[in-house]
Amino acid sequence: MWEQRMIFEESPIADLYERFAPTVLKYIRRNVVTREQAEDVLLDVFVAALEKQDFARLGEQQQLAWLRRVAHNKFIDTQRRALRHPLLPLEMVEGMLTDDELAPEQVVLRQEAHELLKIRLAALPVAQREVLRLRFAGGLRCAEIGQRINKSEGAVRIILSRTLNLLRSIYTKNSEEAGNE
Incomplete structure (x- = not known):
């Protein structure tokens, strides 16, 4: 476990996360309702960064701009999904059942x-x-x-x-x- 943690802490994604996560999270929090939703979107953003092959070649400002653009797209997707499939509190659902x-x-x-x-x-x-x-x-x-x-x-x-x-x-x-x- 300790060795895995050391490897992660020294990995490029850990460095990327440490540098940009607080800024990107603040950006996301302005547009989503709950902190949990914001953290979910943030996770999706960094997964997308991992999947982008030439992300590491971008400069620091370009990386931040790309992360913000992806964050914007991800929370728009989240809002669209919420409109198509709204969540109801459990109390309301229980009251709907006869x-x-x-x-x-x-x-x-x-x-x-x-x-x-x-x-x-x-x-x-x-x-x-x-x-x-x-x-x-x-x-x-x-x-x-x-x-x-x-x-x-x-x-x-x-x-x-x-x-x-x-x-x-x-x-x-x-x-x-x-x-x-």
């Missing part, structure tokens, strides 16, 4: 529906599952998904539409079969 939704029968039915969905999703081709995961679990827009999977925004929209229609038809077919029995 007693019927908490009933054991409802919990079991919901679990069965989730299991059925997992089975049906597993039957889809990998590309369709990935598009669904990025859109609904990741909250990404079609353009962002396209960048990740190297497809155009239009192609992603088509994949998404066809996949949802396929799932809808599977559910419709199964409900009709269940009604005929």
Whole structure:
């Protein structure tokens, strides 16, 4: 442990962090609500700096400018994500649930529906599952998904539409079969 700490303290990223983290954190804190959010954004900024291959070749002022620009972009991303997926205090969520939704029968039915969905999703081709995961679990827009999977925004929209229609038809077919029995 001590040796790992010594190696980190002597690493270029540690030096970079010591020099710029306080300044970048102040910059971020002016634009985000909580200190925790600011620290998360700061971490993302320094991860981006590690991933940038020619970052070390930049001069000190250029490095700071680059870090501030990335920080700005990261907290904008955070704000956009918060608008698309707002967080609610636990007290509010508990008040939104009715007693019927908490009933054991409802919990079991919901679990069965989730299991059925997992089975049906597993039957889809990998590309369709990935598009669904990025859109609904990741909250990404079609353009962002396209960048990740190297497809155009239009192609992603088509994949998404066809996949949802396929799932809808599977559910419709199964409900009709269940009604005929």
